[in-house]
Amino acid sequence: MRIALLDDSGLFRAALRLLLETVGQTVVGDVARGDDLLRLVERDRPDVAVLDICLTSARRDDDGLRVAGELAASRPDVGLLVLSTYDDISYTTRLLQIRSSGIGYLLKDRVEAPSALVDALHRVAVGQTAVDADIVARLVRHQRTSGALDSLSPREQEVLRLIAEGRSNVGIGEALSLSARTVEAHIASTFGKLQLTNSDQDNRRVLAALTWLQASGNATRH
Amino acid sequence: MAVTLAADAPRHSALSPVVRRAIAGAVAVGLLSGAMMAPLAGYDPLTFGVNVGVAVSVAVAGVVLAGDPDQRTTGRLLVLVGALWALSWVNEWRSGPLPFLSEVIGPGWYVAGAAALLRYPQRTMSRRTATTYVVALGVWGCGGSTVCAVTGRPEWEGLPSDVFWIGWDLGEKAHGLVSAVWFSGLGLLLMVLLVMLAVKLRRAHGLGRVEALPAVVTTASVTLTGIVFAVVHLVPLPERTHELALVLIAVAVLTIPVSFVVTAVRTHMARAAVADLVLSLTEAPTASSVRGALRTALRDPSLELYFWLAAERRYVTEDNQPDPAPETHEGRWAIEIADAHGDPLAMLLTDPVLRRHRGLVSAAIGAGGLALSNGRLHQQVRCQLEEVRASRQRIVAATLRERRRIERDLHDGAQQSLLAVSATLSAARVHVDDQPAATAVIARAQEDLARALGDLRDLARGLHPAVLTDQGLGPALERVAEGLGIPTELDVPEARFDPEVESAIYFVGAEALTNIARHAHANRAWVSVTVADDAIRLRVEDDGRGGAQPGAGSGLRGLEDRLRALGGDLDVSDRAGGGTSVRAMLPCG
Numbered sequence: 001m002r003i004a005l006l007d008d009s010g011l012f013r014a015a016l017r018l019l020l021e022t023v024g025q026t027v028v029g030d031v032a033r034g035d036d037l038l039r040l041v042e043r044d045r046p047d048v049a050v051l052d053i054c055l056t057s058a059r060r061d062d063d064g065l066r067v068a069g070e071l072a073a074s075r076p077d078v079g080l081l082v083l084s085t086y087d088d089i090s091y092t093t094r095l096l097q098i099r100s101s102g103i104g105y106l107l108k109d110r111v112e113a114p115s116a117l118v119d120a121l122h123r124v125a126v127g128q129t130a131v132d133a134d135i136v137a138r139l140v141r142h143q144r145t146s147g148a149l150d151s152l153s154p155r156e157q158e159v160l161r162l163i164a165e166g167r168s169n170v171g172i173g174e175a176l177s178l179s180a181r182t183v184e185a186h187i188a189s190t191f192g193k194l195q196l197t198n199s200d201q202d203n204r205r206v207l208a209a210l211t212w213l214q215a216s217g218n219a220t221r222h
Numbered sequence: 223m224a225v226t227l228a229a230d231a232p233r234h235s236a237l238s239p240v241v242r243r244a245i246a247g248a249v250a251v252g253l254l255s256g257a258m259m260a261p262l263a264g265y266d267p268l269t270f271g272v273n274v275g276v277a278v279s280v281a282v283a284g285v286v287l288a289g290d291p292d293q294r295t296t297g298r299l300l301v302l303v304g305a306l307w308a309l310s311w312v313n314e315w316r317s318g319p320l321p322f323l324s325e326v327i328g329p330g331w332y333v334a335g336a337a338a339l340l341r342y343p344q345r346t347m348s349r350r351t352a353t354t355y356v357v358a359l360g361v362w363g364c365g366g367s368t369v370c371a372v373t374g375r376p377e378w379e380g381l382p383s384d385v386f387w388i389g390w391d392l393g394e395k396a397h398g399l400v401s402a403v404w405f406s407g408l409g410l411l412l413m414v415l416l417v418m419l420a421v422k423l424r425r426a427h428g429l430g431r432v433e434a435l436p437a438v439v440t441t442a443s444v445t446l447t448g449i450v451f452a453v454v455h456l457v458p459l460p461e462r463t464h465e466l467a468l469v470l471i472a473v474a475v476l477t478i479p480v481s482f483v484v485t486a487v488r489t490h491m492a493r494a495a496v497a498d499l500v501l502s503l504t505e506a507p508t509a510s511s512v513r514g515a516l517r518t519a520l521r522d523p524s525l526e527l528y529f530w531l532a533a534e535r536r537y538v539t540e541d542n543q544p545d546p547a548p549e550t551h552e553g554r555w556a557i558e559i560a561d562a563h564g565d566p567l568a569m570l571l572t573d574p575v576l577r578r579h580r581g582l583v584s585a586a587i588g589a590g591g592l593a594l595s596n597g598r599l600h601q602q603v604r605c606q607l608e609e610v611r612a613s614r615q616r617i618v619a620a621t622l623r624e625r626r627r628i629e630r631d632l633h634d635g636a637q638q639s640l641l642a643v644s645a646t647l648s649a650a651r652v653h654v655d656d657q658p659a660a661t662a663v664i665a666r667a668q669e670d671l672a673r674a675l676g677d678l679r680d681l682a683r684g685l686h687p688a689v690l691t692d693q694g695l696g697p698a699l700e701r702v703a704e705g706l707g708i709p710t711e712l713d714v715p716e717a718r719f720d721p722e723v724e725s726a727i728y729f730v731g732a733e734a735l736t737n738i739a740r741h742a743h744a745n746r747a748w749v750s751v752t753v754a755d756d757a758i759r760l761r762v763e764d765d766g767r768g769g770a771q772p773g774a775g776s777g778l779r780g781l782e783d784r785l786r787a788l789g790g791d792l793d794v795s796d797r798a799g800g801g802t803s804v805r806a807m808l809p810c811g
């Protein structure tokens with residue numbers, strides 16, 4: 001797989017490049033600025049662009065999100081994987097709204113296990129969605145505490161978690177060792193209980209699941 | 223304690239030279255007017271007595287008034303009024319040029335009187351209209367009387383035909399017409415005078431009104447009788463009525479000196495108010511109470527008081543505002559007050575009317591001396607307190623800035639470096655995939671690294687959580703609640719506030735929630751943030767066992783200091799129905 005890197009920390013960028021090349025990926029280039037990434041992608045046509053969400057250390061803003069947005073508009077065929085230090089759900093949902101496929105949000109902590117990183121890279125490269133398992137797990141745990149998940153069976157809770165991580169039906173089936181039909185049945189009942197609209201086509205169901213996990217239940221905000 | 227008016231105050235106690243002058247003036251004017259009206263004494267002693275009394279009392283009032291440097295001209299005008307009044311009666315001699323003279327300059331006394339009363343109590347004629355009026359009255363009064371005299375004959379006035387007289391006989395009819403026109407004009411002019419006096423009284427305030435009122439009322443009464451006199455002259459009436467009008471005028475004129483006496487008494491009473499001032503300031507005086515007392519004593523509601531701050535070498539208002547702007551001095555009398563050592567103590571901005579009452583002002587400032595000194599101390603303490611408060615606020619803000627900077631450094635620097643090490647270790651692990659011992663060592667290093675990252679993030683969050691900076695109170699408190707393991711209801715507005723406010727409220731909320739998780743044995747917790755009346759209010763409650771002591775948790779104790787530095791408040795109490803309630807308030811706006 002051909003990968004382009006964007007991160008304003010040179011140290012981390014170099015280490016990530018080393019890791020990716022060690023596990024057999026091709027890094028076409030690593031840059032520190034958003035504009036450089038856009039040029040790099042134009043020139044080298046990578047399969048996936050990996051970028052940090054916060055690019056200027058002086059400001060905490062959505063600079064990475066802006067670059068992601070421009071990239072999604074100009075190169076719909078290039079997968080986007082955001083590597084972030086923010087385990088914050090709002091960045092995730094905002095990123096997922098940029099486009100409906102080939103997009104992912106992972107914590108930088110995943111570099112400790114290359115398999116999760118490579119798995120996410122593959123998924124966004126083929127147009128699927130990837131959301132960091134830790135972020136989803138934290139949301140699920142929180143909702144479990146509040147009792148909002150009481151209506152779901154343990155298996156349905158697992159299904160909801162995997163949907164929120166961006167797994168396809170096949171992926172869920174593999175993860176839980178279930179047949180495709182059983183997975184579909186679980187998804188249907190889970191979404192039915194949570195009154196969510198199911199859609200297997202794109203990341204809309206990921207967003208729906210994440211939004212539900214984030215907003216519903218105990219935290220009422222105005 | 224000696225307090226002095228920086229500007230020197232004239233002495234008011236030495237009246238004896240004035241008394242001497244008054245007696246001398248009374249005797250002189252009495253003899254002069256007695257001589258002028260002597261024939262009247264023979265056939266009408268009452269009228270004679272009244273008129274001599276009028277001349278003497280008016281002249282004496284003038285002499286006394288002239289003793290005040292500010293009223294010298296007014297006083298001299300009054301002496302002139304007394305003299306002219308006596309002169310207007312010399313026609314009683316009925317011989318030589320005296321009746322003609324009386325006829326011509328007879329009206330002079332009320333021209334001089336109008337001039338005196340229009341200017342009193344000011345030093346000069348205050349308005350151009352007043353000057354114009356006096357000139358017009360003089361021209362019409364004395365000029366008109368001359369015209370009347372030269373067109374008339376002495377016998378028409380009931381005088382012997384052999385007296386000295388200058389004139390052309392135009393016939394009694396023409397003379398009557400001229401007289402009628404003259405008297406009508408005079409009546410009109412006197413009515414104008416009434417209007418001017420009313421305007422003047424309306425404009426006067428404070429002590430100015432106290433002074434002006436009796437004089438104005440007196441003038442009004444004299445003027446009214448003058449108008450009556452003019453009407454009497456125009457309408458044919460019996461001789462008796464005519465004489466009655468003359469007596470009426472005399473009695474009215476007699477009220478002039480009385481009015482000046484009344485004024486003197488009233489001004490004196492104002493000075494007595496200074497005694498009340500001393501009494502009202504016996505209790506611990508504040509800047510505003512001193513100002514209020516001075517306002518009352520000097521009858522100037524617009525009076526302003528400023529205290530001198532020696533450390534900053536400037537005057538400040540009661541609210542610690544800097545030196546009053548120069549434009550507020552305009553049209554005001556600025557009195558600088560010094561303490562016993564001659565150092566500046568305070569400044570008064572007063573009604574300029576009080577310039578004529580330096581003695582009174584001096585007495586009031588002297589009486590308020592100790593209170594002024596205390597008032598300044600009070601003001602100084604207030605200023606220092608405000609300075610301390612501002613500095614505490616600056617310290618809190620600076621601390622916050624520093625914490626955020628360190629948090630950012632940890633996040634962008636140390637954290638990225640540790641993550642880079644983690645990635646490098648992962649790569650190394652791939653390389654030694656076939657060597658279990660090496661893999662285990664690297665895995666161990668990665669675990670340690672993960673722990674170090676966790677510690678680093680806890681440290682950064684404790685300094686200042688990034689989610690608070692990025693997304694505000696709601697998401698930040700939500701993150702805290704998520705980690706508690708207790709169902710927590712949050713009701714937090716999305717609005718953003720000053721970083722200091724958000725930080726203080728967040729840390730109180732986080733500390734209170736952490737205490738709940740640790741000690742409360744609660745099943746539920748509630749967090750609400752409300753904004754009303756320019757204040758943000760946080761309430762954190764639980765349904766646990768309660769009994770939390772305010773200030774017991776050292777964490778909340780430290781946060782209370784931080785809240786107070788920002789003008790806020792913290793309260794820990796038992797919640798109705800069990801549990802604990804932590805409430806924090808901070809001004810925001």
